[in-house]
Amino acid sequence: MNALSRSLDDFRELMRRDQVFDLVNRSARNDTVDMSHGVALYLEGITKSFDGFRALDDLTLYIGDGELRCIIGPNGAGKTTLMDVITGKTRPDEGSAWFGSNMDLLRLKEHEVAQRGIGRKFQKPTVYENHTVFENLELAMHADRGIMTSLTWRLSGEQQDRIGEILELIGLTARRDTEAGLLSHGQKQWLEIGSLLMQNPRLLLVDEPVAGMSGQETEATAELLTSLAGKHSVVVVEHDMDFVRSIAREVTVLHQGSVLAEGSMDQVQNDPRVREVYLGEEE
Numbered sequence: 001m002n003a004l005s006r007s008l009d010d011f012r013e014l015m016r017r018d019q020v021f022d023l024v025n026r027s028a029r030n031d032t033v034d035m036s037h038g039v040a041l042y043l044e045g046i047t048k049s050f051d052g053f054r055a056l057d058d059l060t061l062y063i064g065d066g067e068l069r070c071i072i073g074p075n076g077a078g079k080t081t082l083m084d085v086i087t088g089k090t091r092p093d094e095g096s097a098w099f100g101s102n103m104d105l106l107r108l109k110e111h112e113v114a115q116r117g118i119g120r121k122f123q124k125p126t127v128y129e130n131h132t133v134f135e136n137l138e139l140a141m142h143a144d145r146g147i148m149t150s151l152t153w154r155l156s157g158e159q160q161d162r163i164g165e166i167l168e169l170i171g172l173t174a175r176r177d178t179e180a181g182l183l184s185h186g187q188k189q190w191l192e193i194g195s196l197l198m199q200n201p202r203l204l205l206v207d208e209p210v211a212g213m214s215g216q217e218t219e220a221t222a223e224l225l226t227s228l229a230g231k232h233s234v235v236v237v238e239h240d241m242d243f244v245r246s247i248a249r250e251v252t253v254l255h256q257g258s259v260l261a262e263g264s265m266d267q268v269q270n271d272p273r274v275r276e277v278y279l280g281e282e283e
């Protein structure tokens with residue numbers, strides 16, 4: 001059991017309640033996310049139906065500050081809908097969703113969720129193909145300005161350093177002047193992760209990062225995501241089990257819109273319910 005589940009269990013024991021969010025939400029609501037309780041994301045009792053079908057069904061999930069969590073589950077388990085709810089793209093019918101202990105995600109529009117520090121990386125890379133790697137990061141830094149204004153903006157030394165740091169982190173320093181359109185699929189994915197990092201998100205949601213990557217690229221991606229944990233909370237949705245095993249300390253298995261199991265990869269892989277609904281199908 002990790003430190004997050006232990007502290008949440010302590011709360012539950014103390015208050016004799018299943019859900020803990022309102023017990024920890026004591027701080028003022030403002031634009032700076034409060035993670036002093038060690039929790040980046042509280043989702044409690046989330047339900048979302050589409051035409052009577054429950055894509056999410058009373059889902060409760062907590063993600064710790066600085067944690068790297070993998071979410072797995074068979075097709076249609078509700079993984080994308082879950083990401084959509086967190087980022088404000090989809091409104092749940094019921095439940096609560098808080099970022100840190102002070103930001104009610106259900107009151108925020110999609111762009112406000114991003115501004116408050118939740119970055120989302122979709123499966124397909126979207127980079128500015130006709131701009132260099134460096135320019136892509138520069139544009140991401142000035143996401144609120146137009147392209148021309150951003151590229152003619154004089155970068156401060158500090159901003160240049162920041163771009164340099166991110167280039168190093170995503171392994172593209174040697175490619176800084178290469179047009180993004182000429183990068184490999186994997187390099188484009190890293191550039192997009194780098195662009196998100198320019199906004200310094202506290203929580204990063206990453207959808208199937210290694211789909212279509214070579215073995216080497218997959219390994220480098222594992223290293224990159226692992227290196228982000230600590231500074232950022234990272235939630236990875238992924239189908240590639242070897243990849244999940246290589247990065248995850250804690251895995252959440254979704255099934256029919258709720259959490260079926262949570263634990264280390266070994267724990268969930270040995271859980272008979274998981275084997276039946278998911279991993280069993282893979283073998």
Ligand SMILES: Nc1ncnc2c1ncn2[C@@H]1O[C@H](COP(=O)(O)OP(=O)(O)OP(=O)(O)O)[C@@H](O)[C@H]1O
Nearest residue numbers: 050051054055073074075076077078079080081082
């Ligand atoms: N906008 C929508 N309208 C109707 N049904 C939807 C909508 N979005 C999702 N669903 C349904 O909700 C269920 C959960 O879908 P979701 O895409 O969240 O699953 P998933 O776990 O991401 O699946 P996959 O691994 O295949 O991407 C599916 O049965 C899907 O058909």
